[in-house]
Amino acid sequence: MKQLRSCHVTSQKGFSLIEVVLAIGIFLVTVLALVGLLGPTLQSVDEVEKTDEISSVVNTINAFLQNSQEIAPTGKSRFNTIYEVVSSGGFAAILVFRAYDDNDVISLKIGFIDETKATVSREDVTDGSIMKAAGTIYRAVLTASSVIPQEYLNETKPDRNGDGVYTLKKPIADYLEGSFAMEVRIFTEEPSLSFQTANNLKANVEPIFTYNTAIVR
Numbered sequence: 001m002k003q004l005r006s007c008h009v010t011s012q013k014g015f016s017l018i019e020v021v022l023a024i025g026i027f028l029v030t031v032l033a034l035v036g037l038l039g040p041t042l043q044s045v046d047e048v049e050k051t052d053e054i055s056s057v058v059n060t061i062n063a064f065l066q067n068s069q070e071i072a073p074t075g076k077s078r079f080n081t082i083y084e085v086v087s088s089g090g091f092a093a094i095l096v097f098r099a100y101d102d103n104d105v106i107s108l109k110i111g112f113i114d115e116t117k118a119t120v121s122r123e124d125v126t127d128g129s130i131m132k133a134a135g136t137i138y139r140a141v142l143t144a145s146s147v148i149p150q151e152y153l154n155e156t157k158p159d160r161n162g163d164g165v166y167t168l169k170k171p172i173a174d175y176l177e178g179s180f181a182m183e184v185r186i187f188t189e190e191p192s193l194s195f196q197t198a199n200n201l202k203a204n205v206e207p208i209f210t211y212n213t214a215i216v217r
Contacts, residue, residue: 054209057096057138057186064094064110065215070118079217080172083180085112086142087168090161095120095197097137106134113197125195133191141202144168145181145212152177181214 072081085092111120143165185207
């Protein structure tokens with residue numbers, strides 16, 4: 001006759017309180033470490049976006065100076081016009097921004113302030129009651145570059161004038177170089193209904209970016 005064996009059910013031991021606390025602690029430390037990485041990561045993304053925007057503005061300015069057919073009046077070269085604009089006041093200013101047209105379509109606006117045929121005005125930004133500009137306005141201030149030969153500059157290199165720039169002392173007829181090098185300082189402004197396109201050097205404001213460019217005859 002077969003004998004029945006008794007089965008014993010053994011209970012499994014659970015996690016102790018100490019083990020649970022340690023596990024939660026490790027989890028929280030990991031989460032906090034990941035959260036700490038988010039700040040620098042988001043900052044890096046923001047910096048990349050700003051760098052891309054500045055690069056786009058620089059390319060737009062260079063293309064405008066090199067290729068715009070609207071800068072020079074009929075019978076005058078673009079080279080001579082830009083040289084005379086920078087020479088006459090010691091600098092020239094360009095505005096770059098996006099704006100709504102009459103059909104609410106956003107397009108790029110670029111032009112000199114109060115100079116040449118290719119100009120932009122306050123009315124392109126706002127009429128005082130309606131904001132037309134769509135986003136940041138970039139103001140590029142053009143001055144003579146330090147690479148221009150000394151004989152064409154009022155200042156003795158490396159010393160600049162009180163505004164921190166170099167100025168031209170010879171008219172275009174006496175400028176014999178094949179290219180005209182310029183220092184370009186870029187500033188940002190937020191549009192407002194009271195925005196003014198004052199053509200000033202902004203000598204006391206730190207630019208967000210500075211670079212050199214040149215146009216050829």
